Structures are given as C-alpha cells and as structure tokens.
Amino acid sequence: xxxxxxxxxxxxxxxxxxxxxxxxxxxxxxxxxxxxxxxxxxxxxxxxxxxxxxxxxxxxxxxxxxxxxxxxxxxxxxxxxxxxxxxxxxxxxxxxxxxxxxxxxxxxxxxxxxxxxxxxxxxxxxxxxxxxxxxxxxxxxxxxxxxxxxxxxxxxxxxxxxxxxxxxxxxxxxxxxxxxxxxxxxxxxxxxxxxxxxxxxxxxxxxxxxxxxxxxxxxxxxxxxxxxxxxxxxxxxxxxxxxxxxxxxxxxxxxxxxxxxxxxxxxxxxxxxxxxxxxxxxxxxxxxxxxxxxxxxxxxxxxxxxxxxxxxxxxxxxxxxxxxxxxxxxxxxxxxxx
Ligand SMILES: NC(=O)c1ccc[n+]([C@@H]2O[C@H](COP(=O)([O-])OP(=O)(O)OC[C@H]3O[C@@H](n4cnc5c(N)ncnc54)[C@H](O)[C@@H]3O)[C@@H](O)[C@H]2O)c1
Numbered sequence: 001x002x003x004x005x006x007x008x009x010x011x012x013x014x015x016x017x018x019x020x021x022x023x024x025x026x027x028x029x030x031x032x033x034x035x036x037x038x039x040x041x042x043x044x045x046x047x048x049x050x051x052x053x054x055x056x057x058x059x060x061x062x063x064x065x066x067x068x069x070x071x072x073x074x075x076x077x078x079x080x081x082x083x084x085x086x087x088x089x090x091x092x093x094x095x096x097x098x099x100x101x102x103x104x105x106x107x108x109x110x111x112x113x114x115x116x117x118x119x120x121x122x123x124x125x126x127x128x129x130x131x132x133x134x135x136x137x138x139x140x141x142x143x144x145x146x147x148x149x150x151x152x153x154x155x156x157x158x159x160x161x162x163x164x165x166x167x168x169x170x171x172x173x174x175x176x177x178x179x180x181x182x183x184x185x186x187x188x189x190x191x192x193x194x195x196x197x198x199x200x201x202x203x204x205x206x207x208x209x210x211x212x213x214x215x216x217x218x219x220x221x222x223x224x225x226x227x228x229x230x231x232x233x234x235x236x237x238x239x240x241x242x243x244x245x246x247x248x249x250x251x252x253x254x255x256x257x258x259x260x261x262x263x264x265x266x267x268x269x270x271x272x273x274x275x276x277x278x279x280x281x282x283x284x285x286x287x288x289x290x291x292x293x294x295x296x297x298x299x300x301x302x303x304x305x306x307x308x309x310x311x312x313x314x315x316x317x318x319x320x321x322x323x324x325x326x327x328x329x330x331x332x333x334x335x336x337x338x
Contacts, residue, residue, distance in 0.1 A: 003281050004031035006066035008057045008081055009073030010044045011035070012160070013095055016266045016273065017070055021281075022048055024274050028281045034060045035073075057081050061088050068284055071095055072123075074162060075171060079104035086111040086119055091284050093277075095123040097174050098300025102308060105301035112297055117288070121280060124178045124295035124303075128279065129272035135232060135243045136183050145237025147184065150216040152176045153231040157263070159202065159222035168204045168220045169193065169310040176218045177208065177306040178299055179232070186212040187302060190319045191309040206310055209319070227261025228268050246271075301325075 005021060007014050010033050021028040034054040035041055041053060054060035057077070061069055061084045068091040071081045079099035085092035086108065098120075099105045112120045126132045139147060154172055163171070177188055193206035203221035210216065234241040246268065248260040262268040279291035290296065295303075302324065309320040 001285050002027055002029050003285050004029050004065060004067045005281075006030075006032040006034075006054070006060040006063065006069045008034055008060055008069060008071050009077070009095075010040050011037070011072070012266070014070070014072035015040075015044050015047070017072060017277065018044060018048060018051070020274050020277055025278050025281055027285055028277070031065050031067075032060050032063055058084055061085055061090065066090065068092070070123075075167075076100055079108065082108050082120065083111055086115060089115060089117070089119070091119045091121070091280075091290075093121045093123055093280055094300075096178070096295075096300070097170060097304055097307065098122045098297065099304065100170070102301060102304050105297065105304050109297040109301060118290045118296075120297045120300075121290050122178075122295040122297070122300040122303075123276070124175065124182075124299065125269055125272040125276045126175060126179045127182055127293045127295060128275040128291075129269060130275075131244045131246060132179060132183070132232070132272075135234070135241060138241050139183055139234065144234070144239045144241055147214055147234045147236045147241075149214055149235045150180065150183075151231075151233045151235075152180070152216060152218045153221075153229065154219065155221045155224035155227075155229040156265075157223075157225060157227050163201070163222060165201065166311045166314065168202045168222050169206070169314070170304075170307045172222060173204065173206060173218060173220045173310060174303045174307050176216075176220070177303040177310075178295060180208060180210065180216050181299070181302060182293075182295075183232075183234075184210055184212055184214060186210040186214070187324055188306040188309075188322050189324075190321050191306055191313050192319045193310045193313040194317070195314065204310075204314075206313070207319075208306065228264045229261060230268060 018030050021030050032054045069085045071094040082092050082094045188208045189211050190209040206218040208216045232243040251258045283289050283291045305322050309322045313320040
C-alpha cells in the first residue's frame, strides 16, 4: 500500500522531507503540497516536477487525496495545522516545536486522545539518528556505570532569517531538551539560562536538572560561523561517553590538519530524517500506529515546558522549575520503547 502524504510548508525542511520521501522511502508518495510562497513552490517544482498544489493548509488536510500530513511550516502554525489533522482523523508528523505554548500542546494531546488512535508524532529526528542511538544503547547498558553529567553543544553556522526573540531556546534548544529526556529516560525538572552581556540573542548557555539526578550543560550558538556542529558527552562513574560524529574528510597538509564541517542539519542528520520518515510511513501502513521511539504529544509538551522554563530563567537569572503533569512523566509514557 502507498501512503499518500500532504506536505504543508516547503521551505528548507519541507523540501528536504519531500526529496527524502520521493527518493528514499518505500511506500511513500508526496501527493499534495502547499505553501504561500510562489518562489518556494517554483523551486520545489523545478527539482521534483508534477506534485499537485493545494490552495492552503486546511484544504490539503481535508483533501481525499491525502492519507497523512507533514507540517513543516513556521512554528506559530504548528498547533493549528496539527489540530486540523487530528480532527480529520489523519496521522500528522509535526515539525518541532509541537506548538508555541504548553497550553496548545495539552489541547493537542487531548484531541489525539479523543480519537482513540496514535496519530500525533513530533519531528524530533535525533531519536532516529544512528550516533544518538549508539549513545543511548551505551547508557542503557551502563557501559560507563551511572551517568553524572552531560554536555550538549548545538552550533549552527548562521541562524535562519526567521529567528527572532528567544528562538535559540524555543526552536533550537528544544532539540536538546527532548534528546536529554530520551537518552536518560528522565524528565527535566529545572532550567537555568543566560546570554553573555555583549551578545544579542545568542549564544545561550543553559543548564538542566534531570529527575534522575544528572545536570546537563547546554550551549546553543546559532551564529557560530564555521558550520553545523552537534555534540553530546556524558561524564559517568567509570569514564566518559562521547557521541560518535559522522565521518567527514580530514586533510593533513603543510603543518595543518583541516576537518570538513557539516553545512547544516539536512547534511548532519540526513540518516536520521530518512530513518524517521521510513519508520513513520511503515508504522502507519503496517500497524496504523507510530514508531516505537517516536516523540509523541507528551514529548512535545515536556520539551515546550522545558523551553518555557528556559525563557523565564533568562529574565529571572535563577533556576526555573519545570512543572510536570504527574500522570504524564517520561517513564509512564515511554516505558518499553526503544
Ligand atoms: N527537525 C529539524 O531538524 C528541523 C530543522 C529545521 C527546521 N525545523 C522546523 O521546520 C519548520 C520549518 O522550518 P524551515 O527551516 O523549513 O523554515 P522555512 O522558512 O525555510 O520554511 C517555512 C515554509 O513555510 C511556508 N509557510 C509560511 N506560512 C505558512 C502557512 N501558514 N502555511 C503553510 N506554509 C507556510 C513558508 O513560505 C516557507 O516556505 C519550523 O517549525 C522549524 O522549527 C525542524
């Protein structure tokens, strides 16, 4: 069976998903796209001709040519489109963050529950990345004993043009919050964050406390200049674990060692996006469910709650508590998932 997918928003991320679905994912067909930017539509059609265009996101979701939807439009549109998908009873893979506010995330979780089906996945693709999976397996096997502390580095060459306000936390650091929860099977209980005096919105230096006792130091530097660089290191009882970095060319010449860097997330996480989309399509087609390790509505909510605490901490200068709904902790929701 072919899964007919509608793609809302075909900027950087939407085009990347469309390419991968069209060229690399068995059983997937991009059946309909929509985007208010004529320029972005033309660019996609130049690369992948023939994909029909819907008038707008709501028409795409309602179309009987679409079985499932990917939302890759700006953050402020996610809640509205994800809700329309749930009301139409269609599986939706919504880019991160799930919504702009925790209240919107709660509404989406309630709407999904009302359908009685597994429909809502958040695009936290690091859970599907081979290097992150290796690190998680090492932690589960207690390779270095108990983890004490983690260090996460998230650097982009340049922030996207749409970055404003606190998006270094709400749009970028939200990845680190989700992956910390997933690596440790724990909840983030408090966040502290600061921006150096001479900087603008960036770099943000933050710390997160985990319900299992660890502290994570997190750096997000959206304008690092040299490339896209994601690192995670664990300090543990018997040593350290550092996430493997996918190989890039190293040139030794004239007394220098030069390492190529990833340009951006589409390059560094190419495998993760492919695996995420492949597992999403397969799970819907074969079992009308979601992949075991998928980020669900609850994960979208918990990561937004951590972001909200991080934004508050920028102003207060203190640790800000992440208040978690008791019936919705990581261990309750994700037990036995790989
Ligand atoms: N998971 C990841 O690794 C990852 C990486 C980058 C971006 N993202 C997320 O993907 C989303 C898109 O990011 P991007 O980098 O592609 O941004 P982008 O600006 O390149 O693309 C956004 C597209 O959405 C279109 N759009 C604007 N308003 C719309 C609307 N109301 N309905 C439909 N389309 C609309 C724009 O015209 C544009 O083409 C963001 O939410 C971002 O957080 C996720």
